[in-house]
Amino acid sequence: MAADILTATAEELGRRIAARELTALKVTEAFLAQIERVDADVHAFLHVDAEGARAQAAAVDARLDAGEELGPLAGVPVAVKDLFCQAGVPTTAASKILEGWRPPYSSTVVQRLLDAGLVVLGKTNLDEFAMGSSTETSAYSTTRNPWDLDRIPGGSGGGSAAALAAFEAPLAIGTDTGGSIRQPGAVTGTVGVKPTYGGASRYGVIAMASSLDQPGPCARTVLDAALLHEVIAGHDPLDSTSIDAPVPPVVDAARSGDITGLRIGVVKELGGEGYEPGVELRFREAVAALEAAGAEVVEVSCPHFTYALGAYYLIMPSEVSSNMARYDAMRYGLRSGDDGTRSTEEVMNHTRAEGLGAEVKRRIIIGTYALSSGYYDAYYGSAQKVRTLIARDFDAAFDQVDVLVSPATPTTAFLVGEKLDDPLAMYKSDLCTIPSNMAGNAAGSFPCGTAPEDGMPVGLQVMAPPQADDRVYRVGAALERALAAPDAGVLTDRIASRWVEA
Template sequence: MNRLEILRATAAELGAAIAARTVTSVEVTRAFLDQIEAVDGRVHAFLHVDAAGALAQAAAIDERLDGGEKLGPLAGVPLALKDIFCQEGIPTTAGSKTLEGWRPPYDATVTRRLQEAGIVILGKTNMDEFAMGSSTENSAYGPTHNPWDLDRIPGGSGGGSAASLAAFEAPLAMGTDTGGSIRQPGAVTGTVGVKPTYGGTSRYGVIAMASSLDQPGPCARTVLDAALLHEVIAGHDPADSTSIDAPVPPVVEAARSGDVTGLRIGIVTELGGEGYAPGVEQRFREALDLLREAGAEIVEVSCPHFRYALGAYYLIMPSEVSSNLARYDAMRYGLRVGDDGARSTEEVMSLSRAAGFGDEVKRRIMLGTYALSSGYYDAYYGSAQRVRTLIDQDFDAAFQDVDVLVSPATPTTAFKLGERVADPLAMYKSDLCTIPSNMAGNAAGSFPCGLAPEDGLPVGFQVMAPPLADDRVYRVGAALERKLAERWGTGTLTDQLADGEAGAYLNLKEA
């Protein structure tokens, strides 16, 4: 395989080629490291690239394979790791100055499972600070750029992971999804992003934002690649008290099948209409037609309490943020400012938190602290939790009638960098479609469904399934992917990116 063949191959194809010894993991890893060096100065998907470590991991995999050892389907395949997962000895900042220079003394469970599967970790990707944002503009280390248009956002909080895939800097990536931070970046970069059932993947060693909402999940360019990665990271973890002790749903089988014959798909009527870009709705409706052609039955479903999800989320999430971020007190680890021996502990804490946290983090801490304060707890946090129960009941009622629910993944395509920075409410509305699944804890994914005609930017198609029915998400995603490939005459939406004008600056065309 030459450089371009390696970069444009799927993770499944790379894993098979490495196992067959037609290419080595070192050759594959070096190709992606060279791509990062060539294009990341413009994309800024990575905060830290561990070139020496990645090549050492790849060499170890090659040695095991040369010795006749049988490894998993992704062994030797590189991956970009969101900078919210602890990796022993590797800088892990969660996009914040508060943790600048911190090197964890242990691995997150997800990190360990990736390593045990022989996946090569290239480095850590950029993100909104402590995963708080929808554009990756809240990173303390500068924004990431969308490879489809470098003047636009790549989504957030996991914009670095999604952009690394779209820029062909990695064939796989890891993200976390609290209110849409895997699915929304996937939608606006033309990639695949899946939020597993809450508790389906371990949160141990993942820097916490909102503990009842956070969930690690796979990011990829194809549905099968995402499913293969999902299978690696999922499963019970005794170290995580919220981890579900149940078999991993058959996600790889579902991704290979893609059979939606007789499947009942419900369109959520509340997730569309006013405020949704015409091109987004057009591509969404076309995707529904393709699924109907594939044998699915399409009906409309009302989930009346979804309209309250955004407001309830922005009370529950900041409340948990306020609690989780209290640990950054400058006393044990992280940034410490003003410790000159003349100041009290309280003054050092205050100065350190003021210097270490960005504006959005401070905003959410203040919102959460207020919502939890005496006299306001029942009116705000308590009421939001009751709304959360109603949203959960809406899902339960809908899944009595349909197998999955669908909607656009985002109301609009990628907006311009800086366009919503001064308007937090407009920024928050980017997650209108994705938040309900976090509130209920069910499985959901975003899959590319074309380019909006008005701006030529990617549109995402969201699929939501009941808890522990993650395989249904992949089944629908795979069916859509195949029907679109037939229509486009090419494998994925990012193949169109590589073949288009962007292919030149993305180093994806021969000189």
């Protein structure tokens, strides 16, 4: 039955496809039908590649029928944030400046998905060039939160998270520069992990801030996220910042979930003023559940985390202003105003004015300012020093504990439009997630119930040292088990009846 396919875990779908109880094509058709049925309300997708998905699924079925052994996720559909190049498939970064662009090559992440037999359903919505925390800066559509359609699904990867919560895909791919995997995961009740910087290749991912950007997995369960992590992670010679070392044992950790004796530090600075009571309540309960599951919990201070947001909103725009220079209207993408009277430079200025949205322009201007002579030391230079101080805070904390935890976001999902005209309020959505991008360590967000005030999901963030991504999954799995009622599964199961026709 289609409903069973839509609500199954990716791990189960993979197992049943491998056992030939289900065909990849049947599973793919079920998700394509679900997208067709609900995406007019959710707006998770910018492009659905129905034909391509069917062809990929049929090819996987043929290989499996021929007796070929494929990986555990072969035949399982996945939705990909529209920041990843996929050869021949429209890739827009949710910007008008790339409308209609079809990349001539695929990103390493997409290539690894295809090589492992996963079926790419299509490209999901995001904030324009991943710049935003609500998916509202997309030039094409506003994605809605499947828990409450009046609310935002987080950002920038709101499309990927919403697709999971509305059962339009069992797996999704995101990128995380300041929290764009974890914050949407938290506010939609799904799992999102930012691997250690360099853990998954950035090759073919449209760049935002290159020293911070990191692709990662999104799923409804911890094990599903780990299985997807294993597919996309690992050294890639095409990305010079890719780590040349074995992928941490994330799947084993997710299957185990044993945290007996694990030392967990609660970050003192990530709580209190500005944090909603419902978020703090569920976070405290989750920490108590982890303690009951055998962990040792202590409070840890990371005094410079308070400065992380400021440093991030200098370093990130500085890198943005440099990365965005490539949209010059000459080789690909939009060109406007080329009427024969304008020079190359004037066409460039005109095209960027027309093709880029307000938030992208704002960040380019801030970055240009922070890097300009006379201001460089005070802004960019100081921010780089704060980055050092944040990394030192992490080092000192990881001398005392194995992982750190905090709420993943200070608030639950806010209303569509609520913060769009107040950039600073929007930026504060990423208060808890930014430090791990600055230091490059692994971090993930895991569902820990809903806030009593509004019934919206709350996420707990786990932060682990670089290359200890497995600890993130170990704690996530322990939490998932501790919070599941005997007859209930994961958090999104609570809205399954709303989105899946029986």
